[in-house]
Amino acid sequence: MSIIKVEHLSKKFGAVTAIRDVSIEVEEGTIFGFLGPNGAGKSTTINILCTLLSPTSGKATIAGYDCMKDSSMVRKSIGIVFQDPTLDKELTAYENMMLHAYLYNVKRSEIKDRIHNALRFVDLYERRDDVVKKFSGGMKRRLEVARGLIHRPRILFLDEPTLGLDPQSRANLWDFITDLPRKHNVTVFMTTHYMDEAEVCDRISIIDSGSIIATGTPDELKKTIGGDVIYIKTSDNEKAKVEIEKLFDVDVSEKNGELFLTTLKGDSCIPQIIKTIGDKALSVRLQRPTLNDVFIKMTGKQIRDEEISSTDTFKEDMRAYRRRFDRG
Ligand SMILES: Nc1ncnc2c1ncn2[C@@H]1O[C@H](COP(=O)(O)OP(=O)(O)OP(=O)(O)O)[C@@H](O)[C@H]1O
Ligand SMILES: [Mg+2]
Known part of the structure; x- marks a missing residue:
């Protein structure tokens, strides 16, 4: 079942078309990633879905409620972590949570337990009575995630939740985000411009200049x-080329003295190649396409050059995370 359904949504700010004909469906209990560069229209879309902006045209429903007509029911169904932090730094973690619980009319008798549980979930229980200005960036973001869950929403919107965090805090926050569907039965809709984060989502849409250019699982x-x-690399490219072409019935090309071929099942082809060309094999390497390659193919440009290089350490953390995830 689609818990979020967006149909042909457009939003204009005067002469600027922020989003154009955006359609998205998100299944309950999954993590959806909205990937795109600066100014692509991610926050505009989230703000419409969270009933903070009206679209120029199109329709959106959240948990079956119309974002324009049933805004109060939509608001009860969702939690939001905004792109810009909104915590009160002079208050403690507990007090920030309490304010939110009051705003959302959480039953007085339940508030304390709910706050404690949410703070335990994001590992901030021990720091509950510290003022937020003493918190690191990662701790503040985790607190905002906990706060967004206090009224038990079915969907949590996270707008660039990890922006500006160091790689370790990002990986750490990701652990909590990826646990949300399983541990809290919460569907996650998040925006990011980090490829590695998009890789871990169940489904993603790539948005560029207001239009969705691709949707699917990362794979x-x-x-x-x-x-x-x-x-x-071989000791005799001419002979090896003929042998490999015969083996797979594909074209093998040559660049910088290296043979290369494209295949859908890279890892299972390697043993066959080595067996076939025998001693002629000097080295074999496999290059997997990345979401960055997808973005470049679709738009002819990188998402954000400077931040792609700064994600290297994070990539390591994510790889470790994925290995853990694969093992269940
Ligand atoms: N309130 C507004 N008034 C005028 N233009 C706006 C407004 N909000 C957004 N825009 C414009 O709409 C476009 C999309 O902005 P949006 O904030 O949705 O992008 P984004 O994908 O969230 O970018 P970022 O990654 O920088 O957060 C931009 O051109 C932006 O300048
Ligand atoms: Mg934004």
């Missing part, structure tokens, strides 16, 4: 690139 999108590329 589906990467397959549009045409598969893995295998590079082979």
Whole structure:
């Protein structure tokens, strides 16, 4: 069942078209990632879904409620972590949570337990009586996630939740975000411009200049690139080329003295290649397409050059995370 349904949504700010004909469906209990560069229209879309902005045209429903007509029911169904932090730094973590619980009419008798549980979930229980100005960026973001859950929403919107955090805090926050569907039965809709975060989402849409340019699972999108590329260094390229072409019935090309071919099942082809060309094999490497490749193919540009290079450490953390995830 689609818990979020967006149909042909557009929003103009005067002469600026922030989003154009955006359609999205998100299934309950999944993590949806909205990936795009600066100014692509991610926050505009989230703000419409959270009933803070009206669209120029189109329709959106959240948990079956119309974002324009049933805004109070939509608001009861969702939690939000805004792109810009909104905590009161002079208050303690507990007091920030309490304010939010009052705003959302949480039953007085339940408030304390709910706050304690939410703070335990994000590992901030021990720091509940500290003022927020003493918190690190990662702790503040985790507190905002906990706060967004206090009224038990079915959906949590997170607008760039990890922006500006160091790699370790990002990976740490990601642990909590990826636990949300399983531990809290919460559907997650998040925006990001980090490829690595998008990789861990169940489904993503890539948005550029207000339009969605691709939607699918990360694997589906990467397959549009045409598969893995295998590079082979050999002692006799001419002979090896003929043998590999015969083996897979594909074209093998040569660049910088290396043979290469594109295939959908890179890792299972490598043993066959080595067996076939035998001693001629000097080295073999596999290059998997990335979401960055998908973005470049679709738009002809990188998402954000400077931040792609700064994600290297984070990539390591994410790889470790994925290994853990794969093991269940
Ligand atoms: N209130 C507003 N008034 C006028 N223009 C706006 C307003 N809000 C957004 N825009 C414009 O709409 C476009 C999309 O902005 P939006 O904030 O949705 O992008 P974004 O994808 O969230 O970007 P970022 O990654 O920087 O947060 C931009 O061109 C922006 O300048
Ligand atoms: Mg934004």
